Amino acid sequence: MTNWTLAARAHKMNPSVIREILKVTEKPGIISFAGGLPSPKTFPVDAMLEATQRVLTQDGRSALQYAASEGYGPLRDWVAHDLKKQGMDVHADQVLITTGSQQGLDLVAKILIDAGSRILVETPTYLGALQAFTPMEPDVVSVDSDDSGVLADDLRAKAGQGAARARFIYLLPNFQNPTGRTMTEARRAAVAAAALATGVPVIEDNPYGDLWFDTAPPPSLSSRNPEGSVYLGSFSKILAPGLRLGYLVAPHALYPKLLQAKQAADLHTPSFNQRLVAEVLKDGFIERHVPTIRALYKQQCEAMLAALDREMAGLDFQFNRPAGGMFLWARLPEGVDAVGLLPKAVDRGVAFVPGAAFYADHGDPRTLRLSFVTASVDQINHGIAALAQAIRDYRT
Known part of the structure; x- marks a missing residue:
């Protein structure tokens, strides 16, 4: 029988909370605000295809070395x-x-x-x-x-x-x-x-x-x-x-x-x-391409902010208004724990990342991260409504 002895540092390694949550979002019908994934709509497939042909044609052997x-x-x-x-x-x-x-x-x-x-x-x-x-x-x-x-x-x-x-x-x-x-x-x-x-x-x-x-x-x-x-x-x-x-x-x-x-x-x-x-x-290319990403993400961010304004009214749900990027940060009402809320949200078809994992110490259990870039405007509207209902379910 072989006995493996792990290095002390191996015991310090932990799985990514986000990667574990992403497994949940693979269930059919889940609207995910959890992953930090860029929108696939922004991937320049045609430009990559053309560049691949040129690289392999012009200097393929060096490219593969x-x-x-x-x-x-x-x-x-x-x-x-x-x-x-x-x-x-x-x-x-x-x-x-x-x-x-x-x-x-x-x-x-x-x-x-x-x-x-x-x-x-x-x-x-x-x-x-x-x-x-x-x-x-x-x-x-x-x-x-x-x-x-x-x-x-x-x-x-x-x-x-x-x-x-x-x-x-x-x-x-x-x-x-x-x-x-x-x-x-x-x-x-x-x-x-x-x-x-x-x-x-x-x-x-x-x-x-x-x-x-x-x-x-x-x-x-x-x-x-x-x-x-x-x-x-x-x-x-x-x-x-x-x-x-x-x-x-x-x-x-x-x-x-x-x-x-x-x-x-x-x-x-x-x-x-x-x-x-x-x-x-x-x-x-990048000067032409990145503005299209900005425009898409701005539209999706504005849709999420509007949905939060509408659906979270009266719930004491606090959130910021980012000027770019892929995420916004929120804080749940008093007495609502993000880890405890997540299963209820998933039951209603929406996922997010609890915020406590992002703290080096003394994580705030009421915080959560929402990503707005991979969901459509329609999914954002439905997902935020579902999240608001999950919060109401949690409090009753």
Whole structure:
């Protein structure tokens, strides 16, 4: 009989609450506001098909071969140039192509976290980041946050000093997952100043920044202190998540260790996928394509907000009004627990994600996340009505 002995870090790994909930949404007839999935309507299938033909015809053997761990040169060049709109002055040799931005979080965790070291996160924060960080056994400290993002004074208070100084603070300034909030320009200035004053590096995750509805968000946090920041980006939300293509930008002092961690993880991100995306992007396609995503998501967000205004009247159901992205954040009436509500909602044909899983500690059981991007307007209207009825059922 073989006895497997798991590493201590393996016991720290937990299944994704969202992935488990998605299994429920596969039942016929369920309207899902649960997943963080981009709308398949936005996937540029025709452009991908044409680019695939060109890549295979022009340089197919190279596209199907092993490649440099840093990533495909023309794609790294594109990223460096594109980040100018974030106010960043980036060179291609700072860009590391990753297998989704989730891998970027994993690489950061591997090279920056020791067991017991302090890291700072927003309240609440992205569940996938907590999954990436937790196996490294950090002391995860939540920084108080409001509708404008983390509070700079609390960052200073929790930064620590000397050997106990936080290894980094992890932030999603634009249309944050899960809350949909965006950090204001004034708050970015205050947070960047606090991070610089305390010596705490910033890990800036920006998968949703291009998905604004009417006004682009302020310049990136990384533009304020490039030597003290790692910036993570993704092609999943603006092209297709199935490509698993993301990138990180790091200062030269940190880049070699991130590259070594990348080499140990998977040698390189699939070279064919990189060449395919570079081919799609090279003629300004993204400037034509992303506005169509914004228009669709804005319409769906407005439909959900209108439905919530209508259906939740009198229920003390609180929710925010995001200016972009894929999610909005809500708080249930007093005495209603989101985990307890979920089965009742599913019985009525609608699903959501309970919010407590997004907190590093002391999760608020009354919170929940709603995604508006994969449901039609008709489904949104029916789903929000069903959710309101489930809340009434719970209270009776």
